[in-house]
Amino acid sequence: MTEDIPATDVSLPRMADVAKLAGVSKMTVSRVLAGRNVSEKTRTRVQEAIESLGYLLDASAGTLSSGRSEFIVALVPSLNSSNFADTVRGLNDSIRAQGLRLLLGDTDYHPDQEALLVRTLLRHRPLGVMLTGSAHLDITRKLLLQSNVPVVETWDVPGEPIDQSVGFSNAEAAAAMVRYLHGCGYRRIGFIGGASSLDHRGLQRREGYLRALAELDLHPRAVEHGESPITMSHGGEAIRRLLEQWPDTDAVMCVSDLSAFGAIMHCHRQGLNVPDDIGIAGFGDFEVSRHCTPTITTVSVDPYRIGWRAGELLQASAAAQREGTPRPREVSIVDYRILARESTAQPR
């Protein structure tokens, strides 16, 4: 299989080589590659030349010359979260059709890492930038605004949007879950979240929990444990601490399904039945929460759709920019739903 490959250690073929072989000018080759008007005969000849040389258009040269790259930058707090991975998949699928490519950065939940990534990735003159969340350093905002690149913030509804956004109110969604639990008859409702001040969405969910509790005249009982991304073990440890401090807790909502799962497993080990002894709810509708026993009551959002929509907004902005028309300024709100499942009591 390797025998028929020419040892072209020397250098890769250039457009000029293709042009010479096809007996045309570079411009004609360029036009063929760009799908512009070229006579059928020439096009065939050029394509044969491309084929026989194994020619690949050089991306940097193209970008430099045209002033337009094919990159969309996406920054996520963590690659190893199925939620963000789904968002990235959605974005990728939505831009792939247009021949755009994903330049991915993992901020590891650190705003300064985000700023660094924005700085280095802007060097590639991306057509658009997708950020996660709405909490960014001033320098990040400044870099993005200065570069005039289309931006979409996701997974949140920014108070001070940089440009566009696709998301939902994490606080409101968490409050909705509190009200749902209240409707199930629960009155001593606890909250489990991460200890990191960097997970803005986690903090917002906690805010929503506190606010809804206050509105219902209930007393908060919240535990913070573990760095983001919060894991199953964190959930187990956190509920242990919560029950230690407030043994009469009748329901716990968790910042994510993973911690909820960990919490449920802990309860099982302690001989507590979920939901008979204690109700437990999660957030995010992860795969595990649909399949474990009991299945986990959760807040469902559509991460893939967030990514897909972000891709659409970025492409629309890029197109507008190209054509000199005014850029759209859309704030896209996506749905969330409470999924009632087995880990909490029936609503009354």
Add this chain to the structure above:
Amino acid sequence: MTEDIPATDVSLPRMADVAKLAGVSKMTVSRVLAGRNVSEKTRTRVQEAIESLGYLLDASAGTLSSGRSEFIVALVPSLNSSNFADTVRGLNDSIRAQGLRLLLGDTDYHPDQEALLVRTLLRHRPLGVMLTGSAHLDITRKLLLQSNVPVVETWDVPGEPIDQSVGFSNAEAAAAMVRYLHGCGYRRIGFIGGASSLDHRGLQRREGYLRALAELDLHPRAVEHGESPITMSHGGEAIRRLLEQWPDTDAVMCVSDLSAFGAIMHCHRQGLNVPDDIGIAGFGDFEVSRHCTPTITTVSVDPYRIGWRAGELLQASAAAQREGTPRPREVSIVDYRILARESTAQPR
């Protein structure tokens, strides 16, 4: 926050602008940015100019001029798999320190999608390419060999390596699990895998299962169900079918922990106790298998390490290439271990 940003819609600052403002030549600016020898005084002046203009080096121009990009391409079958996500994280962490950037592609388990991605991503003249698995189209191999780019195949031990590799024998690991189950006293051992012929690692695990069974003089009982990536639901449905066909099965090994979890949940719903009525083992040591009840016996590999090592190999190759020294040709084998947990009987 937005007031102090100059409305530079016009165009971004160039290196020449920085040079003029600092009163030096472009070359000096370039040297400052590259960290080369420049007098302390000039360096400061240049950096101030960079700062005050908000200048960002243009990546395409640099790549075109130097003939060297800062990209490492990584192709994974699925972004939404914690195993591959961890590998990507490992790779990212290992190359980040050198200022390299990840160009990510999701093949969706399709070799032709992989070929397409290789073709389009090679246009960016990456310093290296990380592939997942060892099953590639001929055109993929040809493109990579022709471009002379360092390649690392991961998650497998290729029979015909393109260049370098980091992985383990999936067949051997699966066979080891069969032998372990045999050592626990199991004799009627089933296998659950995906129905897709595209998941080469899944197929290899099945091969290993069949081979080990033959060596032990046992009869195979394998079910294929669901497209890759195989999910928890697939696992539940698959074990249902397996038990329908072979009701006396005493142990089942699954192609992944996710299907194993789904299978266990199915058994619980059917009133079957795991491991008392049936033993179930997984593959991959996913987070869920450490936390569910019963915890799942599995094959543990270190996905992060695979990615990290791949990054090291690619960087070593790239450095060798730069310096004209012969490129290393390493086949790196990573460990796997059987983790004995609660979902299977104690070894005898």
Add this chain to the structure above:
DNA sequence: TTGAAAGCGCTACCAT
């Protein structure tokens, strides 16, 4: 429909 020339923004190379 096709071609020639200019130049995108930077770095290599040679000079001082």
Add this chain to the structure above:
DNA sequence: ATGGTAGCGCTTTCAA
């Protein structure tokens, strides 16, 4: 330690 010049490989623009 610093600068001038050439040119990376393409696309834009204008001309034929």
